[in-house]
Amino acid sequence: MASQxxxxxxxxxxxxLGGARAILLQVADPVVGAGVAAHSDFANRPVHRLDATLRYVYAVVLGDxxxxxxxxxxxNRAHTPVRGASDPERQRWVAATLYDTAVQVQERLGGPIPHPLAEEMxxxxxxxxxxxRMPAELWPGDRAAFAAYWEGSLAxxxxxxxxxxxxxxLLHPSHPPLALRLALPLVRLVTAGLLPPALRAAYGLPWDARRARRYERTMNAIAVVNRLLPRRVRSWPARRYLAGRGLSGRSRGASTGR
Structure with a gap:
């Protein structure tokens, strides 16, 4: 059972904050990119893939x-017509992007994750x-093995x-809802800052010294605000998906603290 x-x-x-970063890493795999391009409608439903991903992640990681x-x-039903979606190697890559993104965001905002917790994660x-459909033996056994897999995959x-x-x-949707439209400048800045530099350049995302400074100031401010928020506020998205989507967290102990 997972620790508290x-x-x-x-x-x-x-x-x-790392959601768009994870997606751009995923679709930089040509097979994943082709499948998503053929079966996802980012232009008209810009938050649909993120919403579906969150439902799955919270159910598997925190649900009962x-x-x-x-x-x-x-x-699996949604992926039936999608090229490459059932490929264990692609499933490993998608899971790896979610893990690495969570680590990068957490460590950027909260400092290094203690080694035992990082290994548990x-x-x-x-x-x-x-x-x-990914065999368990495909998943790296420890962080050193993951780092080797990650670097090789990026290359x-x-x-x-x-x-x-x-x-x-994803980053410039045609008709985003008002809340998303207001958030998009932040999403674009944070996504560009979190991506590996080579991938950021390959996507043609604007980046220079001024943007780098703005990114650092923004992340520092987010870190300060996040530390001041009660845990119940910080865990609201997880609680929303676990309760509002019918994904009970009781047996997995998805406690959200005070």
Whole structure:
């Protein structure tokens, strides 16, 4: 059973800052990019993929056994016509982007994750792949193995036309809801800042010394505000998905603290 420390970390709403970063990493794999481009409508439904991903992640990582078992069935049905979606290697890559993004955001805002907790986090995030069709042995056994896998995978990415079109629709949607329209400048800045430099350049995302300073100031401000918020506020997105979407967290202990 996952520790309380892990459940608290995984329920931090601030991790959502990395959502677009994870998607752009995913679709930089040409097979994933082609599948998403053919079956996702970012232009007209800019938050749909993120919403579906959050439903799955919270169910598997923080939900009870029933929710964790049911969520993959929904994903597998949705993925039936999608090229490459059932490929264990691609499932490993998608799970890896979610794990690495969570680590990057948490460490940027809260400092280094203690080694035992980081290793537990790696083990728990494996379920995002193994609950689908990824064999358990494909998942890196420790953080050193993950780092080697990650660096090798980054070297093989290719930002093609599908990935660039998805990035455009994701970061510059045509008709976003008002709340998203107001948030998009922040999303674009944080996404560019969190991406590996080579990938940021491949996507053609604007970046210079001025933007880098603004990114650092913004992340520092978010870190300060996040530390001041009660845990109940910080965990609101997780509680919304676990309760509002019918994904009970009782047996997995998805406590959100005070």
């Amino acid at each position: 420390a892990f459940r608290e970390l995984a329920s931090e709403g601030v991790l959502l 056994e029933q929710a964790a078992a049911e969520a993959p069935r929904h994903v 790696l083990r728990e995030y494996a379920a995002l792949g193994t609950r689908l 093989g990415l290719e930002v093609g036309e599908d990935a660039r079109r998805i990035a455009q629709d």
